[in-house]
Amino acid sequence: MTALDGAWIDIGNLADIPREGARVVKTPAGCIGVFRTADDRVFALEDRCPHKAGPLSQGIVHDAHVTCPLHNWVISLETGLAQGADDGQVRTFPLRVDGDRILIDGAALATRSRAA
Amino acid sequence: MHELRKERLVVIGNGMAPGRTLERLFEAAPGVYDVTIFNAEPRVNYDRILLSPVLSGEKTYDDIIIHGAEWYASHGVVLHAGERVVAIDRDAKTVTSDTGLTTSYDKLIIATGSNPIVIPVSGHDLPGVLTYRDLDDVQAMLAAAERGGRAVVIGGGLLGLEAAAGLKQQGMDVTVLHLMPTLMERQLDSAAGYLLQHELERRGIQVLTKANTHAVLSTNAALGPPGVRGVQLDDGSEIPADIVVMAVGIRPSIAVAKEAGLDVNRGIVVDPSMRTSDPSIFAVGECVEAGGQCFGLVAPLYEQAAVLAAHLAGDTMPTFVPSATATKLKVTGVDLYSAGDFADGPDREEIVLRDAARSVYKRLVIEDDALVGVVMYGDTQDGAWFFDLIKKRTDISELRETLIFGQSYAGGTPLDPTAAVAALPDDAEICGCNGVCKSQIVAKINDLGLTTLDDVRAHTKASSSCGTCTGLVEQLMALTLGDAYNPAAVQPMCGCTDLGHDDVRRLIKAKQLQTIPAVMQELEWSTSGGCAKCRPALNYYLVCDWPDVYADDYQSRFINERVHANIQKDGTYSIVPRMWGGMTSSKELRAIADVVDKFDIPTVKVTGGQRIDMLGIKKEDLPAVWADLGQAGFVSGHAYAKGLRTVKTCVGTDWCRFGTQDSTGLGVRIEKFMWGSWTPAKVKMAVSGCPRNCAEATCKDVGVVCVDSGYEIHFAGAAGLEVKKTDLLTTVAGEDEALEIIVALVQMYREQGRYLERIWKWAARVGMETIHAQIVEDLERRRDYFDRFVFSQKFAQHDPWAERVQGKDAHEFAPMANIARLEAAE
Numbered sequence: 001m002t003a004l005d006g007a008w009i010d011i012g013n014l015a016d017i018p019r020e021g022a023r024v025v026k027t028p029a030g031c032i033g034v035f036r037t038a039d040d041r042v043f044a045l046e047d048r049c050p051h052k053a054g055p056l057s058q059g060i061v062h063d064a065h066v067t068c069p070l071h072n073w074v075i076s077l078e079t080g081l082a083q084g085a086d087d088g089q090v091r092t093f094p095l096r097v098d099g100d101r102i103l104i105d106g107a108a109l110a111t112r113s114r115a116a
Numbered sequence: 117m118h119e120l121r122k123e124r125l126v127v128i129g130n131g132m133a134p135g136r137t138l139e140r141l142f143e144a145a146p147g148v149y150d151v152t153i154f155n156a157e158p159r160v161n162y163d164r165i166l167l168s169p170v171l172s173g174e175k176t177y178d179d180i181i182i183h184g185a186e187w188y189a190s191h192g193v194v195l196h197a198g199e200r201v202v203a204i205d206r207d208a209k210t211v212t213s214d215t216g217l218t219t220s221y222d223k224l225i226i227a228t229g230s231n232p233i234v235i236p237v238s239g240h241d242l243p244g245v246l247t248y249r250d251l252d253d254v255q256a257m258l259a260a261a262e263r264g265g266r267a268v269v270i271g272g273g274l275l276g277l278e279a280a281a282g283l284k285q286q287g288m289d290v291t292v293l294h295l296m297p298t299l300m301e302r303q304l305d306s307a308a309g310y311l312l313q314h315e316l317e318r319r320g321i322q323v324l325t326k327a328n329t330h331a332v333l334s335t336n337a338a339l340g341p342p343g344v345r346g347v348q349l350d351d352g353s354e355i356p357a358d359i360v361v362m363a364v365g366i367r368p369s370i371a372v373a374k375e376a377g378l379d380v381n382r383g384i385v386v387d388p389s390m391r392t393s394d395p396s397i398f399a400v401g402e403c404v405e406a407g408g409q410c411f412g413l414v415a416p417l418y419e420q421a422a423v424l425a426a427h428l429a430g431d432t433m434p435t436f437v438p439s440a441t442a443t444k445l446k447v448t449g450v451d452l453y454s455a456g457d458f459a460d461g462p463d464r465e466e467i468v469l470r471d472a473a474r475s476v477y478k479r480l481v482i483e484d485d486a487l488v489g490v491v492m493y494g495d496t497q498d499g500a501w502f503f504d505l506i507k508k509r510t511d512i513s514e515l516r517e518t519l520i521f522g523q524s525y526a527g528g529t530p531l532d533p534t535a536a537v538a539a540l541p542d543d544a545e546i547c548g549c550n551g552v553c554k555s556q557i558v559a560k561i562n563d564l565g566l567t568t569l570d571d572v573r574a575h576t577k578a579s580s581s582c583g584t585c586t587g588l589v590e591q592l593m594a595l596t597l598g599d600a601y602n603p604a605a606v607q608p609m610c611g612c613t614d615l616g617h618d619d620v621r622r623l624i625k626a627k628q629l630q631t632i633p634a635v636m637q638e639l640e641w642s643t644s645g646g647c648a649k650c651r652p653a654l655n656y657y658l659v660c661d662w663p664d665v666y667a668d669d670y671q672s673r674f675i676n677e678r679v680h681a682n683i684q685k686d687g688t689y690s691i692v693p694r695m696w697g698g699m700t701s702s703k704e705l706r707a708i709a710d711v712v713d714k715f716d717i718p719t720v721k722v723t724g725g726q727r728i729d730m731l732g733i734k735k736e737d738l739p740a741v742w743a744d745l746g747q748a749g750f751v752s753g754h755a756y757a758k759g760l761r762t763v764k765t766c767v768g769t770d771w772c773r774f775g776t777q778d779s780t781g782l783g784v785r786i787e788k789f790m791w792g793s794w795t796p797a798k799v800k801m802a803v804s805g806c807p808r809n810c811a812e813a814t815c816k817d818v819g820v821v822c823v824d825s826g827y828e829i830h831f832a833g834a835a836g837l838e839v840k841k842t843d844l845l846t847t848v849a850g851e852d853e854a855l856e857i858i859v860a861l862v863q864m865y866r867e868q869g870r871y872l873e874r875i876w877k878w879a880a881r882v883g884m885e886t887i888h889a890q891i892v893e894d895l896e897r898r899r900d901y902f903d904r905f906v907f908s909q910k911f912a913q914h915d916p917w918a919e920r921v922q923g924k925d926a927h928e929f930a931p932m933a934n935i936a937r938l939e940a941a942e
Contacts, residue, residue, distance in 0.1 A: 011933035020645065020671040023932030034932060038645050055687040058675040060648040067648035069675040069683055074648075109935075 008096055008103035014040065015100065022057040022066070027109055032093060033057030034102065035077050037064055042102055043077035044095050050075075050088025122150045125428070126211055126219055128201045128372065129227030130155035132164060133401030133417040135182055137225065140425030142191050148429070151193045152219050154211065156228075157250055158198035160184060164250070165414060165549065165582045171254050171282030174626040204376035206394055223396050223428065226373055226384060230366035230402035230412070235270070239332030244344035245360045248279040257361065261286035265358035268292075268347045270329050272299040274443070276363035277312070280321050283361070285626075291355055292316070293327040293347065295364075303443040303454045307470075308477055308493040315450055315475070324355075332360055368403045368410050383410045388435035390424040400424050407438050414549040414581060415441055422551070442503045442548055444496070444584045453496035456506040457481070458489030469520045478520055485513045498522030500588060501536075504544045534595040537588065546588050549581035554592065561596045569593065610649035612641045617870035621657055630662050632669055652677075653871035656758065659794050660866050663908040670925070676756030679928050680916040681738055689738060690719075690731035692755035693745055694791065697765040697783035697803075698726030707748030715741055725762035725800070727753055739929050742917035751791075751915040758872070759794045760801070760862075763787040764812065768805025768822060777822035779805035782851055786858060792913035793905070796869030796878070799862060800835075814842045817875040818858055823847070827854040831861060832876035840876055843884060846892045860891050860901035867904075 017023045017036040024047060025032045031047040033056050041064070047057045054070030064077045074083040080090040094105040127134050130153050138151060161183040169175035188195045199213040210220045232247035234240050246256050260267070261283055269280045272294030284290045292299075298309025299316075313323045328350040335343045346356045368383035379385040379393035383405030390398050390406075400420045402412060411417055416438060423436040442455035458481045460466075469478040474494060480502070481489035486509045490502040501523040505512060518525040524536050540546075542555035560566060560576045572589060573580040579589045593601045606616035613620070620639065629635045632654050636646060646654065651672035658666040670678050681689035695704070708728055712720050718732035733741055742752075754761060763786045766772065768779030783803040802811040803820040813819025815835035819842050821828040826849040830842035845861065848854050862875075864887065869878040879887060890897045920929070 009935055011935065016927065016932050018671055018927065023927060026931050026934040026936050028936045031931070052685065054685075055683075058679075058683060058687070060651060060674065061671065062645035062647050062651060063643055070685065072648060104935075 007106050009106050009109070011102055011104050013100045014042065014097070014102060017042070020061040022059075022061060024055075024057050025104065029109075031055070031057070032104070032109075033066075034095070034104075035061055035066060037061065037077070042095050042097060044093035044104055045075070045077065045080055046090040046092075048090065049073055050082055050090055051086065056090070123148065123222040124220060125149035125151045125223050125225070126221035127151065127153045127225045127227060128211065129153075129225075129229055129401065129403075130157065130161050130195065130197070131227060131229050131401060132161065132182065132414065133229075133421050134225060134227035135161040136418050136421035137227075137400055137425045137428075138191070138193070140422055141428050144425060144429035144431070149223075151191070152221075153188075153193060153195045154199050154201045154213055154219075155195060155197045156200040157252070159251065160188070160195070160197070162251065163581060167248075167251065167254050168278040168282055170251075171257060171279065172285040172626065174622065177251060201372055204372060204397075206376055206397070209396065221396075223398070225424070226378075226392070226397065226399040226403060227401045228369040228372060228403045230410075231369045232362060233365045233367050234362050235329060235364060237329055237331050239334050239344070240362070242332055242334050242342055242344050244358065245332055245362060248275050248361055248363045249366070257283060257359070258286065260359040261288050263358070264288060266291070266356055267359050267361060268355055268357035269361045269363060270347070271361075271363035271365070272296070272323065272325070273363065273365065274300060274303070276361070277316065279361045279363050280316065281319075284319060284321050285628075287628075289322075290320075291322040291324065291357070293329060293349070293355070294323065294325045295328055297325050299323065299325070300452075304452065304493070305458055305479060305491050307468075307479070308452065308454075308491050311475060311477055311493050312450065312452065324349075366402065366412060368405065370403060373399070373403070381405050381408075386436075388423075388437065389427050389432065390420055390436060391427075398424055398427075406436055409438050411438070411441075413441050413443065415551055418549065418551050439507070442499065444499070444548070444582065451492075451494060451496045453492040453499035454490065455499070455503045456487070456489040458491050464488070467516075467520045480520060482512070485511050487512055487519075496584075497587075498524075500544065500546065500585070501540065503548075504541065534591050537591040537595050546592060547576075547578035547581075547585045550577040552576050552578040557589065557592055558596050561593065566593075567597065567600065567602075609653060610647055612636075612643040612646050612650050613639060615639060617653070617873075620654075621661075621868075621870075624657055624661055630658065630665055632658065632672060646672075648674075652758075656794055656796065656871055659912075660908070663911045677758070679735070679738065679925070680752050680754075680756065680920070681733070681735075682756045684731060686732075688732045688734055690729055690755075691733060691738070691741065692723060692725075692727055692729045692753040693750035694753040694787070695727040696787050697763055697780050699765075699780065699784065700728075704748055704750070707745060707750070711741055711744045714744065717741075723755070725755070726764045727755075727762060729755065736929055736931075739920050739926075743921045746915075746918050746921055750917075752917045754791065757794065758797050759792070760787070760790045760799050762800060764800075764802035764816075766803075766805045766810040768803075772805055774808060775805040775822075776824050777805060777827065777851075779803040779811065779820070779822050782820065782822075782827070782854065783811075785851070786855060789855065790859065790862065790905075790909075793862070793866070793909060794912060795862065795866050797872050797874045799865075799875065801858075815839065816842065818861065820854060820858070825849065827851065829854060829857055829861075832879040834874065834876050843879070845884075845888065856898065856902050857891060859905050860898040861887070863901040863905035863908075864891060866908075867901075 011025050019036055020038050022033045022035040025034055033045050033047040035043045045056055047055050049056050049068040051071055051073045054068045056066050056068055058069045059066040065074050067074050073086045080092045082088040093108045096103045163180040163182050166180040201211045202214050203212045210218050212218045232249045247253050266289045267283045269276045269292045272292050280290045280292045298306045299312050316323055330350045331348045333346045333348055335345045344357055344360055346354045348354050370380045370384050373384045374380045384392055384399040384403050385405050386392055386399050390400055392399050401417050420436050423434045426434045444453055465482045467480045476494035479491045487505045512519055540554050543553045545553050557576050557578050564575055566572050579586040608614050609617055609620055627638055629638055635654055652674055655669050655672040659668055676682050681691045683689055715737050717730045721729045723729050763783040765780045765783030769775035770780050799817045801818045802813040802816045804811040804813045805822050807821055809821055813821050814830055815833040819830040826847055828847045829845045831845050833842035834840040865875050865878055
C-alpha cells in the first residue's frame with residue numbers, strides 16, 4: 001500500500017500560502033494548485049486550466065474564484081467549473097485543515113495518479 | 117434720425133442671481149441692452165452651493181464655474197472684476213467704484229448679495245477668524261487645513277455643518293459650537309437635529325450645543341503676530357483652536373443702496389416686479405427684501421431672476437410671490453430634507469416613522485387633513501412628492517394610512533421607481549434649485565432628442581446646481597426614453613461597480629482611501645474581493661496616489677508584475693534585462709551567454725525594444741538566473757510592467773555623420789531616471805539624433821527628435837494595435853529642460869490616466885491645450901509634477917530581481933510540497 005492510498009497527507013500550513021494567493025504541490029501525476037481565499041478558506045485544484053492548461057496557481061484569486069493568467073477564464077475554487085460563457089471543469093481535491101496544518105486526501109490523489 | 121442707442125444696463129454684483137437674470141434676459145431679448153457688471157470678487161460667476169465639495173476636495177474651482185470668460189465675451193458683457201461699487205448717483209444715473217471708475221446707466225440692478233454675520237465678541241478681528249461665504253474663504257480654510265491643527269466652527273446651521281464636514285475631511289480636528297439646543301433648528305425638529313449631531317460625532321466632529329461664544333482668545337502677543345489660540349464660552353470654558361470659522365448667518369448687503377437713499381429695511385425693499393423705490397433701479401438675490409422676507413436658498417433667488425428678466429425684456433406680467441421653500445442638506449453622506457411649517461401646534465397632528473437600524477427618521481405635520489410640514493432624515497427619496505402635497509394643500513385623508521411610506525405606497529401603486537416619477541403631476545418640481553418641473557424636462561428631452569444626463573443638465577439646468585435631484589432626473593429620462601436611455605453612459609470600471617475610472621480616482625483622493633478594502637467598502641463594490649480587472653487597477657491607483665504610505669498588494673497584481681517575468685503559454689517564463697538606451701558590452705553579452713548555457717534556456721531573442729529576451733526559463737530557476745545576471749550589473753528590464761519599458765536610441769553625435777545631439781546619452785539618462793516607475797499602461801520611448809528619426813521616436817508614447825536647435829519633444833504616438841504619429845508638444849534648447857518636460861508629462865499621465873489607457877488615448881481625452889498649458893507654459897505646475905514623480909521614484913526604483921535574489925517572495929519560486937518523492941521513499 002503506498003502512502004498515497006489511504007491517509008491524509010500533510011502538505012504544509014496555512015501561512016505557507018499568501019492570502020488571496022496559491023502555492024503548487026507536486027504529485028506523482030502533475031501539479032495541484034492549493035488556494036487560500038481572503039477569509040482563509042483553502043481549496044485544491046488541478047493546476048491546469050480546462051481551456052489551454054494554463055497554471056491556475058499563478059492567477060489572481062478573488063472571492064472563491066481564480067482568473068487564469070493566460071486567457072482570463074474564471075474558475076470556481078469550490079467546483080472547478082469555468083464561469084460565465086466559458087465551459088469546462090478542473091478536478092478538485094478534498095482538503096482538511098487541522099489547526100494550521102493542511103492535509104490533502106491521499107485516496108483522491110491515488111485514483112488520479114493511476115488514472116492519469 | 118440718429119441711430120437708436122442701446123439701453124445701458126449696469127449690474128452691481130456677479131453672483132448666481134444676477135447671473136441667472138442675465139441668462140434669461142439674453143434668451144428673451146438678445147441685444148437690447150449694453151451690459152456692464154461690477155464684481156467686488158475678482159472672478160467670474162461660480163456656483164456657491166458647490167463650495168462644500170471644493171472645501172472637502174471632491175471638486176475643483178474649475179468644476180463649479182457657471183459663466184466662464186467666453187460667456188461674457190459672447191454676450192458683449194463688460195465685466196469689471198475686483199471693482200467694488202461705492203456710490204450710486206441717482207440724479208446723474210451713474211455708479212462709481214472704489215478705484216474711481218464711473219459708468220452711467222439707463223437701468224441699474226443691485227445684486228450685492230449678503231455679508232456673513234461676525235459676532236462682535238473680543239478677538240473677532242484676529243487673523244485666523246474666517247467666514248464661509250465665497251471662494252476666498254474656502255481658499256483660506258484650505259490653507260489653514262494644510263497646516264492641520266484644530267478648527268472651531270461657530271454656528272450649527274447649514275453652512276456651519278458643511279464647513280465642519282469639509283475641514284474634517286481635510287484632516288483637522290473640528291468642534292462645532294451651536295447656540296440652540298439642537299442643530300439646524302430652523303430646518304429640523306429636535307429629533308432630526310439629535311440624529312444629525314450623533315452622525316457628525318460618529319465621524320469624529322465634536323458638537324457642543326447651547327454654547328454661547330464669549331470671546332475669541334488671542335495667542336500671546338509677545339511671541340509674535342497675534343493669532344487665534346481658542347474660543348471662550350459664557351460659562352468660562354475654553355476650547356483650543358488654530359482657526360475659527362464664523363457661520364452664524366448672513367445679513368443682506370444694503371450699504372450702497374441705503375447711501376443712495378433707496379427704501380431699505382432688513383434688505384433692499386422691492387415690489388413684486390423686483391423694482392426698488394427708484395423706478396430705474398431693480399434689485400435681485402440675497403440683498404432683497406420682498407413681502408417682508410429675505411431669502412438665502414437658491415430656489416426663490418432664481419424665481420426673482422426669472423421675474424426681473426421678464427420685466428427687463430418688456431413683459432410686465434410675472435410677479436415674484438415668496439413661496440414655501442424646501443431644504444436639502446448636502447453634508448456628504450447625510451441626507452436631510454425639510455419643507456413647510458413643522459412646528460408643533462394645538463390643532464396639528466403628526467405621523468412619525470423611526471427606523472433606528474437604518475438611522476431613518478420621518479415626520480409629517482398635518483393640519484385640517486392637509487400636509488403642512490415634513491422633516492426627513494436618512495431617507496429623503498419622497499421629499500419632492502411630500503413638498504408637492506404641501507404646496508397644493510392636497511386633501512390626504514384617504515392616503516393617511518400609508519402617507520409616511522411615501523408615494524410608491526400611496527393608493528397601492530406598483531413599486532417600480534419610474535412609476536413613482538410617472539405618477540408625479542406635470543408641474544411637479546423636479547429640481548428645486550433651478551425651478552424645473554417635470555413637463556419642462558420631458559419636453560426638452562423629446563424636442564431636442566437628449567439622451568445623456570449631461571445633455572439634460574445643459575439644456576434644462578435640472579440637477580446642474582447642487583445635484584441632489586440627479587436620481588429623480590435619471591428616473592425621468594428612463595421613463596421618457598425607455599430603453600434608449602443608457603444610464604451607464606460612463607463606462608464602469610468592471611462588473612463590480614457602476615463607477616468609471618475617473619470617479620474612482622477622484623474619490624480615492626477626495627476621501628483619502630488608502631487600501632483596496634477601504635476603496636471597495638467606501639465606494640460600495642458589489643463583490644467582496646473585486647475581480648482580475650479592478651484589483652490590478654486599484655493597486656496601481658493607490659501606488660500612484662500614496663507612494664510613501666501604500667503597501668503594494670502583490671496578490672492584486674497580474675502574475676507577470678508579481679514575479680517580474682513574463683509567463684509563457686507552457687507556464688515557463690521569459691526575462692529581459694535592462695540595456696540602457698539599447699547599449700550593451702562584451703561583458704554583458706558574455707554574462708547572458710553564460711546564463712543561457714548554465715540554465716539551458718531554449719530561446720534567446722533580440723527584441724523590438726533594442727534588448728535581449730531569454731525565453732523558456734522554469735519559475736524555480738528565476739532567482740538563480742537573476743543572481744548571475746546581477747553579478748554582471750543587470751537589473752530587471754520591466755518588460756512585463758505597466759511602467760517604463762525601453763528608451764530606444766540611435767547613436768547620434770557619438771558616431772553618426774548626421775547626428776545633431778547626443779541622442780544615446782539622453783536616452784540612457786531618461787531610462788536611468790525613470791525606470792521602475794509604474795504607469796497606467798506601458799510607456800515606450802525613443803530618442804532620435806536627427807530628423808531622419810532612425811529610433812522611430814514619432815510612434816512612441818514619448819519621443820524626442822534631436823535637431824540642431826535642440827530637442828523636439830513628441831508624445832501620444834502608437835505603433836501596435838493602432839498606428840498613430842506623435843504630436844509635437846514643444847521644442848526646447850537644453851537637455852535638462854527636455855528631461856524635466858518628459859518627466860512632468862509622464863507624471864501628469866500617471867495621475868490622470870485610466871488603467872490600461874495608453875498615453876495617446878489619455879491625451880485625446882484631456883486635450884493638447886490643457887497638457888501644453890500645464891506642462892509647457894505653467895512652469896510651477898511642471899515643477900510640481902516633476903517633484904511628485906521624483907518622490908514616487910524613491911519608493912519604486914529598486915531592482916525587483918536583486919530583492920528576490922535576497923529571498924523576497926521566496927514562496928513564489930518554490931512548490932509548497934512535493935509528495936511525488938514521498939511515494940518513491942516507501
